Amino acid sequence: MELELAGVHHRYGDNQSLRGLDLRVAGGEVHAVMGPTGCGKTTALRLAGLLARPAAGEVRFDGRPVPAKGRARLGARRRTAMVHQEPALLRGTVRHNVAWGLRARGVRGAELAARTDAALARLQLADLAHRNHDQLSGGERKRTALAAALAVQPEILLLDEPLSSTHPALRQRLREHITAINRDLGVTILVATHDIQDALALAGALTVMDQGVAVQAGPVDEVLHQPRCAFVAEFAGGANLLRVDHSDGAVCRVGGLAIQAPAPLAPGSFLSIPPGHVLIGLTEPVTSARNRFQGTITAMRPFDYGFLVTVACAGTPIAAVVTRGSVDELGLVPGRDVWLYFKVSAVRSLG
Amino acid sequence: MADLFAEALRRIAVLDREVVEITVRTLAISACATLVSCAVFVPAAAAVHFRRFWGKNLLIGVVQTMYSLPTVLIGLLVYLLLSRSGPLGGLGLLFTPEAIVIGQALLIAPVIMGLSIATLQGVGPGVRDTALGLGASHLRADLAVILQARHAWATVVLMAFGRAVSEVGVAMMVGGNIRGYTRTLTTAISLGVGRGDNAEAVALGIMLLVVALAVTVLATAAGRLSRGA
Numbered sequence: 001m002e003l004e005l006a007g008v009h010h011r012y013g014d015n016q017s018l019r020g021l022d023l024r025v026a027g028g029e030v031h032a033v034m035g036p037t038g039c040g041k042t043t044a045l046r047l048a049g050l051l052a053r054p055a056a057g058e059v060r061f062d063g064r065p066v067p068a069k070g071r072a073r074l075g076a077r078r079r080t081a082m083v084h085q086e087p088a089l090l091r092g093t094v095r096h097n098v099a100w101g102l103r104a105r106g107v108r109g110a111e112l113a114a115r116t117d118a119a120l121a122r123l124q125l126a127d128l129a130h131r132n133h134d135q136l137s138g139g140e141r142k143r144t145a146l147a148a149a150l151a152v153q154p155e156i157l158l159l160d161e162p163l164s165s166t167h168p169a170l171r172q173r174l175r176e177h178i179t180a181i182n183r184d185l186g187v188t189i190l191v192a193t194h195d196i197q198d199a200l201a202l203a204g205a206l207t208v209m210d211q212g213v214a215v216q217a218g219p220v221d222e223v224l225h226q227p228r229c230a231f232v233a234e235f236a237g238g239a240n241l242l243r244v245d246h247s248d249g250a251v252c253r254v255g256g257l258a259i260q261a262p263a264p265l266a267p268g269s270f271l272s273i274p275p276g277h278v279l280i281g282l283t284e285p286v287t288s289a290r291n292r293f294q295g296t297i298t299a300m301r302p303f304d305y306g307f308l309v310t311v312a313c314a315g316t317p318i319a320a321v322v323t324r325g326s327v328d329e330l331g332l333v334p335g336r337d338v339w340l341y342f343k344v345s346a347v348r349s350l351g
Numbered sequence: 352m353a354d355l356f357a358e359a360l361r362r363i364a365v366l367d368r369e370v371v372e373i374t375v376r377t378l379a380i381s382a383c384a385t386l387v388s389c390a391v392f393v394p395a396a397a398a399v400h401f402r403r404f405w406g407k408n409l410l411i412g413v414v415q416t417m418y419s420l421p422t423v424l425i426g427l428l429v430y431l432l433l434s435r436s437g438p439l440g441g442l443g444l445l446f447t448p449e450a451i452v453i454g455q456a457l458l459i460a461p462v463i464m465g466l467s468i469a470t471l472q473g474v475g476p477g478v479r480d481t482a483l484g485l486g487a488s489h490l491r492a493d494l495a496v497i498l499q500a501r502h503a504w505a506t507v508v509l510m511a512f513g514r515a516v517s518e519v520g521v522a523m524m525v526g527g528n529i530r531g532y533t534r535t536l537t538t539a540i541s542l543g544v545g546r547g548d549n550a551e552a553v554a555l556g557i558m559l560l561v562v563a564l565a566v567t568v569l570a571t572a573a574g575r576l577s578r579g580a
């Protein structure tokens with residue numbers, strides 16, 4: 001199903017959360033909405049799921065405006081399912097929760113059992129089916145909520161920060177589940193995230209939002225590598241996303257650099273080095289870090305708790321987050337030659 | 352004093368007809384009033400909680416300040432309504448158990464509404480969002496929130512019943528304290544002291560205390576279940 005938010009405005013009290021947002025999600029794609037906290041991602045998802053109404057603008061399913069009220073609107077809403085950032089489970093077992101949406105839609109008997117079982121199996125929850133909602137870990141709760149949404153067989157699945165507050169192993173597992181749901185069932189997925197790595201791992205298309213509007217949209221590669229404004233560039237640059245030209249085992253060639261990764265990466269895939277893991281020195285460091293490159297500082301801008309210092313190493317820009325104290329102590333200024341180094345374990349594969 | 356308590360306990364032990372009859376009538380009237388008030392004011396509380404409208408917070412504030420509404424004030428209001436010259440005088444309900452039920456139902460209405468709203472607020476918006484996100488109708492989503500707090504509802508009912516069973520103003524003013532008909536524990540205690548039958552007053556007082564204690568114990572248990580669940 002194709003989803004479109006056309007020039008939607010929304011307001012919570014005095015806070016204008018959306019200011020003419022345009023968002024188009026093609027049928028069958030995984031589309032990420034990314035932006036800082038408070039930029040209106042959740043509101044956009046609520047409007048898409050018909051859980052809220054826009055003050056102005058239009059929500060369209062398959063090119064047609066959704067009904068404004070009544071049974072027809074409920075019918076349209078039932079083409080979607082939304083999993084909230086902190087899913088509140090209903091009182092009862094995992095099975096009760098997974099079957100709840102189906103019951104609400106009037107599904108009964110053998111079909112109810114079969115669809116519930118299928119959703120439980122897909123999210124690997126069959127063993128937990130009879131466990132009570134208050135005996136679940138955070139990850140199990142998220143999987144239960146996802147299974148409940150899946151059980152109703154939505155045409156579009158809306159996921160609000162599905163990977164937030166999860167440990168790395170669960171994060172990877174949930175990514176796989178979400179990818180498989182899209183791949184195997186062809187469900188259109190709109191996922192809100194503030195994490196560029198989640199967007200890269202999950203989505204084929206990306207809309208970057210800021211202050212209630214879309215600042216850039218398109219295929220993920222295009223948005224991140226051809227940013228049309230500083231805001232998007234900061235998102236992209238803040239993740240050190242590098243495309244692997246070719247690799248020799250775990251050594252990846254990126255431009256003129258040979259970066260050692262934990263595992264071999266396919267040519268054309270992306271790797272990411274979180275800037276917080278990149279260190280800067282004035283001389284070649286004697287260290288266990290396997291990745292050491294000399295370069296020249298090309299840009300510095302305030303970022304997070306210090307500065308984002310961009311260093312061009314053999315023509316490839318790599319950013320590092322440096323505290324204000326270190327910037328002063330090392331005398332870092334644009335044009336200065338420095339050494340960058342980071343551990344192999346800091347290199348992340350984004351597929 | 353010891354003789355007085357001994358006589359009171361004896362009357363309870365031998366299931367004195369008057370004591371038992373008044374206790375049963377009191378429980379029945381207050382249970383009916385609680386039932387009627389819950390049937391009307393729990394849905395009203397849900398409507399207030401789930402809908403957005405101008406003056407909502409003001410209304411909730413007013414309801415909460417009416418928790419301790421003087422019972423005689425409600426008694427007076429219901430008396431004026433049901434008295435022969437009142438708008439509902441034609442129903443002939445004054446000085447009947449039904450009049451006490453109406454009065455007590457109105458008396459505990461703010462308690463039921465206020466505690467119900469607090470109960471629904473305690474569930475948080477997540478459950479309703481989850482239900483709507485799974486395709487529930489608004490009514491079904493509201494119901495999901497109401498059911499989510501099921502143990503807390505026992506506390507609401509018991510607190511309201513406790514307030515009804517221990518009031519005296521309404522029962523006296525619109526019930527008339529008629530022997531064998533509208534006499535309740537509180538009005539009978541008042542009358543017993545007035546006519547010098549202290550043993551009966553103490554016996555009925557002990558019965559009222561037992562009822563109040565039972566309500567408190569049950570409400571505490573329900574509250575614990577609600578928090579633990």
